[in-house]
Structure formats: structure tokens, C-alpha cells
Amino acid sequence: MSNTIDNALNWCFKKSVWVYHVNAGGCNGCDIEILDALTPYYDVERFGIKLVHTPRHADALLVAGPVTRQVRERVLRIYEATPDPKLVVGVGSCAMGGGIWHNSYATLGGLGNVLPVAIYIPGCPPRPEAILYGVAQALGLVPQQVKKQEYLEVT
């Protein structure tokens, strides 16, 4: 998976990344935070990131929400319509593992079950800063901060 990011890096620096925003059955919370990230206060356009109106112009997909059964076909069609090379960013806890709908019959339990995801941004919803950080991490500007916490009792 880190290989995907490395490949993404190579072409991301050559030109600006244009993103297409997909709501795959989310509650709109993540969508509002994505909108916040586009405002002049947070300003993702500093990194050359711009929202476009059709997946055919996009380099990356910002997908929010647990993928519902109804929306799965549409998400796949959007993914196929996006020209290669493409990057999929999962925004929100729902995209990561289904969120609080992880075991619902109506969802497919996260974006990872449907599309190959380059980076996940957890949060419910993630702060605009978190989205910025995730995007900057995908571009290789900042390091990853989290790692697995493990504890085994030895007495």
C-alpha cells in the first residue's frame, strides 16, 4: 500500500491534484468538513488541490461514507471513469471500517472492501486540519503519526 503512495508522489509533484468528491452513503458530516478544507481559512488550493465536477477530470477521489449496497455500483462506475493513475482517499471513520454501520446489512463495511484505498483519514467527522494532514501525508510532506499500540501482560 505504501508503494501506491510512492507512485502517487511521483506524479503528484509534477502537476496539481484535482479531486472529485464522492458521497458513498455518508451522513454529510464529512462532506461539510471537506467543504471547510476548501475555504480560504484552510485552503487546500495551496497544494494545487482543486475540486472538479466530473470524475473524468479528476486525479483523486475523496470518498466519504460506508459504501451502501445501493451506491456500490455508482462508486465503481465513478472509479472506472477516473483516468489512471488515480488515488482513492477514504474520509471519515465510515470509509475506514464502516463506522457505526460496520455490521449493517445495508452497507458493505467500509471503502476498503470495494476500492483499493491509498490513504484513510479517520474521524467522525475528521477535522479540516486532519483532512489537510492526510492529504499532505499522501503527498509526502508530513510523516505518519499513528502506530499500533500493543500490550501483553507478563507476570
Add this chain to the structure above:
Amino acid sequence: MFRHTISELKEALVCLKAGQVTLHYPFEPSLVEDTFRGRPVLNTRKCMCCGACANACPARLITLTDSDGIRALHFELGRCTYCGNCRDVCPQEAIEMSMQFETSTANPEDLVIHAEFYLQTCRDCGAVVGTQREVDVVREKLSNSPVHTNYAGYFDLCITCRRKQAIHAPSLTLEVVP
């Protein structure tokens, strides 16, 4: 025409006065409030693996599994909604909501907390009583009370065996009043 130019100049002056609005964010730390709830962190020294958090979690991302004398506490924080219920119910105050929100990762396994604790089994029937730490905590809390001396033998018994022993205990036998 001239009027327009003047108004545009005024706007330009306002913009100059306002200065830079945009955060310099990914290259400088972001300020968060003290009450902010970020990624939960488990203090494994305090935790006694009682499972109160697993009961309270609305996303059901905290699971307890028993196997081979070990109870595993597993957090899948990728699904976390940062509600803070686990912190609120924890009797040991072992869970803390950190200030960290930059949790983006390519691998959901990075957002896992896994802790394993030894189980205490019943000395009579071998059923699970709880974790050894749980028993230790109860023993410590009761160490100053008179109950401790009377019921010291009950700590490593399961609930069924405890009932069986208590019913035959001499202090509990009832006097039949004629």
C-alpha cells in the same frame, strides 16, 4: 466607471489591512481546545480489563475475547467516533482521549490497540472469574474493611461456587425461632 475604480481600490485596501487569513497548518502545529477529544489511548498499567468500555462503545469497536487463560482487549480505532463514552465509564480512569487527531494512515492495522491480561479461574470448578488484575483491585479496595477478613477466601471463586460455599458458612446459618 470612476466610482467603480474607487470602490475596487477600497476593497484592495481592506484586503491589505486584513493580512493573511490562511492557516499555515501542516507545517505548524494546530491549536486544539483542552476539551478536545482525539484518539483514545489506553493506559495499560491502570486497565484491569473489566469490559465496561466494550459495553459502552456505540460503534462496538472494543471487543473482549477469552482464550487459553488470557483475556484480550482489542480496540479497532478506525471505526471510532470519538464520543468519549469509554473514558467516561472506565472505573480505573485508564482510557484517556488524547489531543491527537492527525491519525491518517494507509493501513487500518495502525489504529489498533491490543492488550492481553491473565485470567483468574475458579479454584473449585475452573470457570472464569475475571482477570487477575480485577481480583487484585477488589482485594485492595476491601483490604481496610472488616469484610476482607470474613470473605478473604471468596476472591478466587466463581459466582456459583461462592453461593455454594456461602450457604454453608457458619455465619450465615439461620436460627430457627420456635
